[in-house]
Amino acid sequence: MSKASERAFVRMEQVGHCYDPAAGNMAVQQIDLEIHRHEFVAVVGPSGCGKSTLLRMVAGLLIPSAGKVSVFDRQVTEPRDDVGIVFQKPTLLPWLTVRDNVLFPLKHKYGLVTAADKNRAEELLAMAGLSQFSARMPDELSGGMQQRVGIVRALLLNPDILLMDEPFSALDAMTREQIGFDLLNIWTENPKTVLFITHSISEAVLLADRVLVMSQRPGTVLDLIDIDIPRPRSANTINTPRFAELTARIRKHIYEPEAHA
Amino acid sequence: MLKSTSFPVRQWLLSYAAALFFITFVLLWELICRFGKVPVYILPSPVSIVNAFFDVEFSRWLEHLWATLRVALMGFALSICISIPLAIAMVRSEVLSRTIYPALVVIQSTPVVAVAPLIIVLMGTGDMSRVLITCLITFFPLVVSAATGMLETPEELIELSKSLRAPRYRETWQIRIPYAIPHIFSGLKVSITLAIIGAVVAEFVAAEKGLGYFIQFSTSFFKIPQAFAGLIFLAVVSLVLFKSVQWAQQWLYPWSIPKNKR
Structure with a gap:
């Protein structure tokens, strides 16, 4: 491995954002995250926890009010044209x-x-x-x-980075699974650094290398889980015990947040 | 059983409802005038209106039609040339939008009928003053519809444009304006009928030709059937113009019409 690829590609350090400084409530706070080159990171969390805020920060569409986001050791201060964005609606x-x-x-x-x-x-x-x-x-x-x-x-x-903001949430369940595998095929053929926002736990585990679990608003990092299920993954992956273990671990964070208080 | 027999009747009614209503309406009108002994200066019968229409030479109709149509279309075109750039400016600059919008509302709420004589006094009795009056009456719906359409562009597409670091004029030309097309055409449909109204109002104030002038002149000589003929002709012209805008949208921007209505 070359030195460049060992370095974090996307780095967030103590990132926080507040949409309305007058009211003073943070949308996200104290986010630390490092994404490696060509890594697939999924972000799950309850609605309104600031998942999309993170994505917009990496794209440079939003400049965080606290902390620092950098891509390849350069701080993000304006919109970047080396990202591809896939939105919730086509x-x-x-x-x-x-x-x-x-x-x-x-x-x-x-x-x-x-x-x-x-x-x-x-x-x-x-x-x-x-x-x-x-x-x-x-x-x-x-x-x-x-x-x-x-x-x-x-x-x-x-683009070097593919940002996906709940891209499959408007699709029916069967289409959704199929398009997820299609995405993995595309990603295998054209490796990209992917930040994938979703509210589906199983989708996150099925697709990602690592899953970032966020808390209720103000969103913070509850857990960062390595998904050590070997690739290529298929429909059978869902039936493996490891898949069940990992989804259960994430589900616990979402449904029993007081365990972390 | 009942449903299968009643369905064609319903279909038939749906397709011919307007025509049926129209025929019944005209027939009733004729009957009331004939048997109710309604004086012709109060309500002329449809037959007398048709006769009055053919009593006027066709070339004279064309002359009046051309005078009105010319003013209406020139006013309409001028209004498009002013309102679309104005809407773009208002969408791109909040300061401009806050400055211009109140002025637009003031202009729109001032009755053009009341302003028309002043414009004639200022600009003379030529075509230009009538075009200006038409423009004043038609441009507000256009500005509002174009601006609304541009502002309703999905936020994601604006983000896409920003993340591509594209020049801002392309955001306007390639995203916002096309997105506003359905709205702009709604505005155009309202404006084209208003353009006829504007031209007629202007002719009422000062003109020696035009369908509005013709109606006023016929009324003042108590040629009521002839005035009605002019009025109906005017309504038909308005309808054709309205339909032309619809056809233009279907022909130029078929995607802007919902699929089930194409």
């Missing part, structure tokens, strides 16, 4: 075809797209199994397919 542009939606980040950033970019978009769509839909309009696709397009769009600029 947020595709309804007036563009699927392919143009995938190309949108380039078109938006530089104002033009080349033939090579178009090829790359088609390649990414093929990887996500969406080739035959590339000329369709978003509203002709199912919710699961739309969210796949959202993931492909986030990969277009080949």
Whole structure:
């Protein structure tokens, strides 16, 4: 391993944020977290605990009011263009075809797209199994397919960091499992540093290398759990005793928070 | 059993309800005028209105129509040219929005009918003053609808734009304005009918041609059926313009119409 890859890629030191300084209540506080290069970290916690706040801090869309967030030893002080963001809703542009939606980040950033970019978009769509839909309009696709397009769009600029804000929460359970495995395949082929926000404990354990468990608002770190289940993971992973143990451990944090008080 | 027989009737009613209502309405109107002995200066019968329409030469109708349409469309176009940039400016700058919005509300709540004579005095009796009056009456719904649409852009897309560090004009052009298209077209539909109203109001104040002028002139000579003919013609023109905006939206931006209505 080279020295660079041993270093923490994303580092949060005593990070806290307060949306409304007048009222003085913190959304998140005292977060310490190190994410390694090409590591898949999932964040779980009750709703409103500031999971999305963390994600926005890494993207530089939000500057923390306390502590420091740095990416590759550089403090984040403004929006970064080396992150790909996948939102809870697909947020595709309804007036563009699927392919143009995938190309949108380039078109938006530089104002033009080349033939090579178009090829790359088609390649990414093929990887996500969406080739035959590339000329369709978003509203002709199912919710699961739309969210796949959202993931492909986030990969277009080949970002180092993939930020996913409850990306599968609007999907039905079966689609959700399938798209989770698809994400793992994509991630294996194009390794990225992933910060994955979810409120599904089993999804977090199934996908991640480590799971950060957050408390009720103001969100703090309750636990950081290594998921030592070997990859590649599949639908059978859910039936292993280790999976049950790990989900039980996280569930305990969520449902019996007083154990930590 | 009952359902299967009543269903086609219901379908049939749904498709022809408007036409049926219209025919019944006109028939009743004709009957009341004939058998109720209603004087023609109070309510002319549909037949007398149709006769009055054909008594006027077609070229004269076209002349009046062109005068009104020209003013209405020029006012409408001017209003689009003013209101869309204004809406963009208001969305991009909160200071500007807070400064301009109260002024817009004041202009909108001042009755244009009352201001029209003043504009004629200031700018003369030419087309320009009538265009300005039309513009004043049409631009408010456009500004409001365009600004509302741009502000309703999902926050995620704005975040996406920020995280790409794209220039801000592209956020406006590639995200906010397209997102506002459905709203802008709602505004355009309201404005196009208001444009006809604006042109007619202007003609009432000062004009020697136009459908508004024609109606006023016919009324003052007690040619009531002829005035009604002008009024109905005007309503038809308004309807065609409204439909044209709808067709334009369907043709240019089919995605902006909900799928079940395309």
